[in-house]
Amino acid sequence: MEKTLKISKIKDGTVIDHIPAGNALKVLDILNIYENNSISIGIRVLSNKIEYKDVIKIENRFLEKIELDKISLIAPSATISIIKNYVIIEKFRVDMPDKIRGILKCINQNCITNSGEPVKSEFNIISKEPLIVKCIYCKREMNSDEIIKNI
Amino acid sequence: MLKNRSLVSISDLSEDDVNNVFLKADEMLGYINNSKKINIMNSKILATLFYEPSTRTRLSFESAMHRLGGSVISMADSKTASVSKGETLADTIRIVESYSDIIVIRHPLEGAALLASKFSSKPIINAGDGSGEHPTQTLVDLYTIRKELGDINDKTITIIGDLKYGRTVHSLLMALIRYNVKINLISPENLRLPDYVYNELKNKLNITISSNLEKYIDSTDVLYVTRIQKERFTDKNEYSKLIGSYKITLKEVDKMKDNSIIMHPLPRIDEISPKVDITDKAKYFKQASYGIPIRMALISMIVGD
Numbered sequence: 001m002e003k004t005l006k007i008s009k010i011k012d013g014t015v016i017d018h019i020p021a022g023n024a025l026k027v028l029d030i031l032n033i034y035e036n037n038s039i040s041i042g043i044r045v046l047s048n049k050i051e052y053k054d055v056i057k058i059e060n061r062f063l064e065k066i067e068l069d070k071i072s073l074i075a076p077s078a079t080i081s082i083i084k085n086y087v088i089i090e091k092f093r094v095d096m097p098d099k100i101r102g103i104l105k106c107i108n109q110n111c112i113t114n115s116g117e118p119v120k121s122e123f124n125i126i127s128k129e130p131l132i133v134k135c136i137y138c139k140r141e142m143n144s145d146e147i148i149k150n151i
Numbered sequence: 152m153l154k155n156r157s158l159v160s161i162s163d164l165s166e167d168d169v170n171n172v173f174l175k176a177d178e179m180l181g182y183i184n185n186s187k188k189i190n191i192m193n194s195k196i197l198a199t200l201f202y203e204p205s206t207r208t209r210l211s212f213e214s215a216m217h218r219l220g221g222s223v224i225s226m227a228d229s230k231t232a233s234v235s236k237g238e239t240l241a242d243t244i245r246i247v248e249s250y251s252d253i254i255v256i257r258h259p260l261e262g263a264a265l266l267a268s269k270f271s272s273k274p275i276i277n278a279g280d281g282s283g284e285h286p287t288q289t290l291v292d293l294y295t296i297r298k299e300l301g302d303i304n305d306k307t308i309t310i311i312g313d314l315k316y317g318r319t320v321h322s323l324l325m326a327l328i329r330y331n332v333k334i335n336l337i338s339p340e341n342l343r344l345p346d347y348v349y350n351e352l353k354n355k356l357n358i359t360i361s362s363n364l365e366k367y368i369d370s371t372d373v374l375y376v377t378r379i380q381k382e383r384f385t386d387k388n389e390y391s392k393l394i395g396s397y398k399i400t401l402k403e404v405d406k407m408k409d410n411s412i413i414m415h416p417l418p419r420i421d422e423i424s425p426k427v428d429i430t431d432k433a434k435y436f437k438q439a440s441y442g443i444p445i446r447m448a449l450i451s452m453i454v455g456d
Contacts, residue, residue, distance in 0.1 A: 112263045
C-alpha cells in the first residue's frame with residue numbers, strides 16, 4: 001500500500017510527536033507562537049506506538065526549556081524532533097523535571113504563591129504515572145487534569 | 152541541633168530534635184515552677200508578626216521570651232500596619248529580620264511561613280499558616296501526652312471535630328507518624344481530613360475514620376477535641392449547620408477509661424461542656440500552660456549561644 005503523509009514536511013522548525021490523542025490543542029496553548037510560525041496539527045492520527053496520537057509541526061520555531069518542561073506535564077510521552085533543511089538533526093523525548101518552578105499555578109487559592117508575593121510557584125513530582133505534583137508551599141497535590149487547567 | 156534553624160513544619164524536626172526539645176522544656180519547667188528568671192536571652196529580640204488573631208500562641212511566645220530575659224517587638228494590628236498599604240510579606244520580613252534575632256509568624260495563607268524563611272536570614276517560627284501547620288502547638292500537644300501519660304507510644308488517640316480546616320490536627324497527625332499509636336478520626340462527613348493530608352498519612356498511621364464517637368470513646372487514651380473553624384468557612388450557613396454537631400459532656404467523660412485525658416488546643420466554643428473542666432480528665436488548661444516551657448526551650452535552642 002502506498003504511504004502518504006497527512007501532514008506535509010517542514011523545512012525548518014520543530015515536530016512535537018506522540019502527544020496523547022486529544023491533547024494537541026492544550027500543548028499549542030502553552031507555546032509562544034509568532035507571526036512567521038506556520039503550524040500543522042494532526043489530531044487522532046494512527047500510530048504504531050500507541051493507537052492514536054496527536055502531532056504538531058511548527059515552522060521556524062525551536063522550543064525553549066520552559067516550553068519543553070510544560071509539554072512534559074501535558075504530554076509526558078511526547079517526542080521532539082528539530083528539523084533543519086528538511087532533515088531531523090536532533091530527536092528526543094521530553095523529560096519531566098524533578099522540580100517544577102514558575103510554570104504552574106497552585107490550585108489552592110489560599111496558597112501564599114497566589115497572593116502577589118515575589119516568589120515563583122514550586123512543585124515536587126510525587127508520581128509520574130499517574131502524574132501528581134505537590135506544592136512545596138501549601139503541600140496541596142494536583143493531578144493531571146488540574147495541572148493542565150493551571151499551566 | 153536546632154541552632155539558627157527555622158521551624159516551618161513539624162517534619163523539619165527529627166525524632167532526636169523533638170526529644171531534645173522535651174528535655175529542654177523539662178529544664179525550663181523547673182525554672183518556671185521555682186519562679187526563676189534566667190537571662191540567657193538578654194541581648195536577643197524576638198519579633199512577633201501576627202496577621203491573624205491569637206491569644207495563647209502570641210502571649211506564650213512573648214511570655215517565654217520574657218522569662219528567658221529577652222525582649223519582644225510586635226507588629227501592631229495588621230489592619231493598621233504597612234501590610235494594609237499593600238506591602239508584601241517578603242518585604243515585611245526583609246525589614247523585620249534586621250530588627251530582631253528570631254521571627255514568629257502567623258498568617259492566614261498556607262505556605263506563608265516557608266516563604267518568610269526564604270526571605271529571612273534569621274530563623275522563622277511558624278505559629279500557624281492558614282489551614283496548613285502549627286508545629287509549636289504540636290510540640291505542646293506531644294509534650295502534654297508525654298507529661299500526663301508518661302509515654303506517647305501504645306496509646307489510642309481519638310481526634311474529634313474539624314479535621315478539614317484544623318491545622319493543629321494536620322501537624323499533630325504528621326508528628327504521630329513517628330510513634331506506635333492508634334488513631335481514630337471522628338468528624339461530621341463534610342469536615343473529614345482533606346485528601347492531600349490523608350494520602351500522606353494512610354500508609355504510615357493506623358487510622359480509623361468515623362462519625363461516631365460512642366464506638367471509640369471507651370478505648371481512648373487521649374481524646375483530642377477541636378473547635379469548628381468559623382473563620383475558614385466562606386459559607387456561614389454551612390458553619391451554622393455544623394456548630395454544635397458534637398459536644399463532650401460529663402456523659403462522655405463517664406465512658407472514658409481510667410487514666411485517659413481530654414485535650415483541646417483552645418479556644419473552645421461549645422464543644423466541651425464547662426462541667427467537664429473540673430474532672431481529672433480535663434487537661435486542656437494544663438496543655439496551654441505547657442506552651443511556655445516548650446516555647447522557652449525552642450527559642451533558647453534556636454537562638455541561644
